[in-house]
Amino acid sequence: MKETITISQLGSTVYNLLPNLPAIAQAGIFSSHSRAYYLGQSSSQAMHCRARRNLTKNTTEFTFQTGKGFENWQAGDHVTLSIFWKGKKLKREYSITSGNSESISIAVKKVESGIFSTWMHEHCHPGTRLQISQPKGDFHLAAGLPSQIALLSIGSGVTPLYAISQSLLQKNYRGEVQFLHGSPSPEETIYRDEILAIERALPGFQASFYHSREKARLTAASVLEKLTNFERTTSHVYLCGSGEFVGPVQKVLRDEGFANIFAEYYSLPASTESATGASVQLTKSGLNIQGAGNLLELSERAGLKPKHGCRRGICHECKTTKISGVVENMLTGEKSEPGSEQIRLCISKACSEVQIEL
Ligand code: FES
Known part of the structure; x- marks a missing residue:
């Protein structure tokens, strides 16, 4: 069974948009399983908002002028936007809905009490500069289209x-x-x-x-x-x-x-795990953790501050080395091998005694 799991969100008519799809995306030469997760560098750059338009009463499309690294994005990719709010850096992922090597569009739904989406609707206008990451993702048309x-x-x-x-x-x-x-x-x-x-x-x-x-x-x-x-x-x-x-x-x-x-x-499924969970040894901090929740939540409850972004399996920023033990991918239900490998803490739960380099 082939499954890829990530997260997300995505005028003029379709005909106007078509020429804007990047050539490599049109060719469909990458499979979602063979392509590197990040296209080139993963760092963000400041981009100007060129235009905005209402899609629905609470959803707005924003178009940004892009720079280097946007030559080869694929349909299904997303970008991470960053803003500073009350001294804190906030990040959110949005799918690219259309664009080319010079501009991309995203659609932002205003969420009630959502700080980020409200900020976008109130403060992002043509001319506003925002930090936007390189396009990334693995939710693409697979190579070899079926019928x-x-x-x-x-x-x-x-x-x-x-x-x-x-x-x-x-x-x-x-x-x-x-x-x-x-x-x-x-x-x-x-x-x-x-x-x-x-x-x-x-x-x-x-x-x-x-x-x-x-x-x-x-x-x-x-x-x-x-x-x-x-x-x-x-x-x-x-x-x-x-x-x-x-x-x-x-x-x-x-x-x-x-x-x-x-x-x-774009949100994790409800957890069905038991309240106790398996024991997890954090080798760098010397802590042992156990309980309900994913490994990111558990380590935060223990007082650690692991690097993270989306908390939903998309951004890969919480990737950490599992030294041993079996973990379950909470999105797919797939169990890992018992040996050493990189795991995403935010979508992993321990199924056996696990050692993590944290
Ligand atoms: S994948 Fe984004 S925080 Fe885990």
Whole structure:
């Protein structure tokens, strides 16, 4: 089974956007499994906001002038934005929705009580300079396109899948695409018009929208209903959204025999771990920790301050060496090998006695 896990969020018409996709993204020559996680240096640079436009009543698209390192981004990549707020550096990841080697766009949904997204809406205007990282990610179209592709998302999870849809249009993909998206209402659907334009342009592309305010949620059952004729072993399924959506749908699809699932979360699924957990030895600090929660939370509770960013498995900033023991990837349920390897603390929990270089 192939699965990649990361996180995320993603005017003018689709036709205006198409020429802006980078050539290498259009060629689709990287597989999500073979490409290095970071494209070149991972450091950020100051970029000017060139434009902003409203997508929905609470979501705004921001376009930034880019610099070096943005030549080869791929549909599905994200960037990390940084701001200073009350003396603290805050960072958030956003999927690139469109762009080229000179500019990129992102979509920011204003979250109630969300410091970062509120700051963006109130303070980021044409001319504002922001620190933006190099593009990165591993949520991309896999090399060798199959004849059936499903793109499933809810809320702002649509953003990387919208970029991937543009990439399919640019490739003039002739297979079947089921694009299923859930949102509260048509007016609150990000990039709805652009996706419908892709549907009109690609004969095999079918978009279906589900609106919870109209009592039509996108659920595992509705997904299966649309994918009845999908070949389980060869089709590719991409999911993006909250853990409450991605986790259960992913499980149902796995149980149904779908072999190629690629998922990106913008919040972790609810933890089902026991309250005790296995014992974890932190070799540098000499501490032993144990309990519920991921290894980042546990070490913070013990008074340590491990390096981290997104806390959701995307940025890889919490990567630390596990010396021994088995950990579980909380996004995929996959168990590690018992030997030494790099793990992301924020999405790992101990399944046996574990030693970590921390
Ligand atoms: S992957 Fe971002 S903090 Fe762990």
